[in-house]
Amino acid sequence: MQADAGIDRVLIGREAISRRLDELAQAITADLCAQANGIPDQITLVPILTGSIVFLSDLIRRLPLRMQIRLISVSSYPGTSQASQGAKIEASLSQIPETLVAQHVLIIDDILDSGQTLRLARDLIQAKQPATLRTCVLLRKKRPIAMAFPVDYVAFEIPDEFVVGYGLDFDDYYRNLPDIVTLRSDFVSKAVRQAGSSSGLIR
Numbered sequence: 062m063q064a065d066a067g068i069d070r071v072l073i074g075r076e077a078i079s080r081r082l083d084e085l086a087q088a089i090t091a092d093l094c095a096q097a098n099g100i101p102d103q104i105t106l107v108p109i110l111t112g113s114i115v116f117l118s119d120l121i122r123r124l125p126l127r128m129q130i131r132l133i134s135v136s137s138y139p140g141t142s143q144a145s146q147g148a149k150i151e152a153s154l155s156q157i158p159e160t161l162v163a164q165h166v167l168i169i170d171d172i173l174d175s176g177q178t179l180r181l182a183r184d185l186i187q188a189k190q191p192a193t194l195r196t197c198v199l200l201r202k203k204r205p206i207a208m209a210f211p212v213d214y215v216a217f218e219i220p221d222e223f224v225v226g227y228g229l230d231f232d233d234y235y236r237n238l239p240d241i242v243t244l245r246s247d248f249v250s251k252a253v254r255q256a257g258s259s260s261g262l263i264r
């Protein structure tokens with residue numbers, strides 16, 4: 062099957078993503094430098110697996126700062142479900158150190174939907190007492206719960222639709238698409254039926 066089978070439409074194309082990342086990286090760098098009264102000694106990025114990997118790889122190459130990356134895994138959309146099943150940290154994949162005292166930390170996620178994932182990650186990191194803690198998402202859905210959630214950097218606000226590509230998956234596929242796209246509903250229904258799961262489809 063083609064990598065792009067089942068696509069309905071391109072919501073955000075690769076050029077728009079690239080342009081927006083330039084702006085975002087500049088804002089993040091400027092804020093960190095202002096906070097540290099000059100260039101910070103170093104920053105710690107905490108990307109949330111797996112959806113943030115493409116965003117992360119493009120963003121970090123635009124940040125001219127000494128940095129460490131500590132991965133964290135939070136699962137909330139297992140398999141073919143399209144609505145959050147409740148977020149939980151997968152401890153075995155977490156690379157968060159015992160303490161983050163004196164560190165400037167930036168949490169990176171792909172999309173802010175219900176906010177459960179970001180809240181969980183933020184509370185976990187906050188408990189490690191970093192000097193500063195900021196949050197950054199590629200996408201935020203225009204639904205009240207997501208719009209009300211405090212987040213420092215948002216690349217794009219999108220309609221309340223299920224999207225894939227540029228790191229985001231459906232049943233772990235589509236992450237390698239360069240654009241952010243929606244899927245055809247008939248295609249999704251068929252995949253969900255085949256997976257023998259109807260959980261979370263209707264929202």
Ligand code: 5GP
Nearest residue numbers: 112145173174175176177178223224229230
């Ligand atoms: P939240 O915890 O905010 O409800 O959801 C955040 C997580 O759910 C994201 O990190 C992402 O993995 C997943 N998610 C939320 N909305 C979408 C979506 O539209 N498409 C995909 N592929 N994943 C989503």
Ligand code: MG
Nearest residue numbers: 110111112171
């Ligand atoms: Mg995710």
